[in-house]
Amino acid sequence: MTFFWLNFQTPYACRDSGMCCSSGWPIPVERSRVTLIDEAIAREVLPLQVVPWLAPDSGAPDDVAGTLALRANGHCVFFEAGKPGCSIHDVKPAGCVHFPYVCLIDQRGVHVTLSHYCPTAASLLFEHRGPIAIVEGPAPVAGELEGLDARESLPPTSAKAAAFAEATADKTAGKPADHAPRLLTLDELSQWERDQVALAKIGELGSDDLALFEQARVAVPAPWSWPDAPDHLEDSWHSLVAPGWLMFEDALTRYAAAKIFGSWSLYLGDGTRAAAHTARLASAVVRIEAARQCGIFGLPLNRESMTEAIRQTDLLLVHYADPALLASARA
Ligand code: SF4
Structure with a gap:
């Protein structure tokens, strides 16, 4: 079996931060x-x-x-x-052995990513130097793998074809679309993934960030919940976060790449469109969590608050939210 990684995550090794052992999770x-x-x-x-x-x-x-x-x-x-x-x-238990690995298993092999809730995984975003690449690497754990097993699923659909089909359906006033979404070949899927990783980026606060953040929040099943966006979001962003945002451009670009690579939404939602939308949710959530962190301490963005914002974003998206609900969120 082939294991695919993002190159900046391959140096991961547990540094016994204890975060996974002290989070109150029902393991x-x-x-x-x-x-x-x-x-x-x-x-x-x-x-x-x-x-x-x-x-x-x-x-x-x-x-x-x-x-x-x-x-x-x-x-x-x-x-x-x-x-x-x-x-x-x-x-x-297996859940402890697998943390912080997040695996997507499909007909191409295993895509291994990390939950950045783990502080060691988050630190790799800041430590890497050089370009981002998809590389082959080792099995993350010995023995049976946990993750989304999509080996029996059809390949994901093409976002462009799906959008075209939807537009066609709209124009024909409720009649079924003439063009069904097209399944990607595995080579096309891998090329799409390489393109997305190369283009990955997290920009500044956007006008639809609150709506995107809400989509992530409502994907958390009861009895769990996630707090509302902080009050005075725009003020916190402009006064505390924005001045330092570009300082972390490289780390945020790596985080964006990690949010599109090996995305479960490819198979749980409508293919590449769902994966791209889940990555947009992550961008919005990390901006809002950065504003929350800076607002809590009343301090400008720094490495500590940027790290905490990324950790909280993955706590919400990787550990609290239902992956199928996230994948079904719509633009
Ligand atoms: S059993 Fe799991 S959660 Fe508990 S201390 Fe060990 S690794 Fe941590």
Whole structure:
């Protein structure tokens, strides 16, 4: 199997930031791991503050025994339970092993991207030098991969063909379109992806950013939610964010490339048009989250607030939002 990466993400290696272990996420535990984890607890004599370590989840799939118990502060019960970092590193659940990798598996191979909620992944956006390229790389994890498996799906449709079909349907006052959206060949899809990565860019605050931000917010299923856009958005943008925005142009361009590369919306929505729209949502969200971060501290944009804005954007888009709802958002 071939693994495709963006070149600036291939140096990723966990630096034990602990963000994934302290976020209060309900991380599923496979039934096959339960005994292994119990044995590790007994062998290592782990001083657990929450017992039992496994929380029941009545809606979980058959192969899931429950979720990792959390302490009152939202930390996983195994985070720094007797050792720095994860105290069950060798037997941790698959969700932990896969974080922060986000994989799209299709007939071409596996596209590997990273969730920038991970501070280490976010730092790579600022550290790379040189052009962006799609490269072949290693498997992100040993063993079975998690991600969107689209190997049995038809290839995505062409955005241009879909738009043409829609325009035709409009003109014929409700009659069906003469031209159905055209499926891309795999070579065309890869070329489209290379073109989009080369053109990727995140500009300044736009007039439709609030509407795009709302589309991302409403893709978050209950009981989760995401806060409204900050008050005085335009003021914060112009006074605190805009003066420093271009300083981060390179990092933002890499982030934009990561939001179009390996997009699940290609298969969950209407092909390249959905993927392009999801990338636009990310651009709008990162601008608004930058304004939120700067507004909170009343400080001009700096590396710290830019990083936090990117982390929050991926927290919303990668971890909170339903990928199918995001993919169905419309311009
Ligand atoms: S099991 Fe380990 S890696 Fe997973 S959330 Fe808990 S401490 Fe982190």
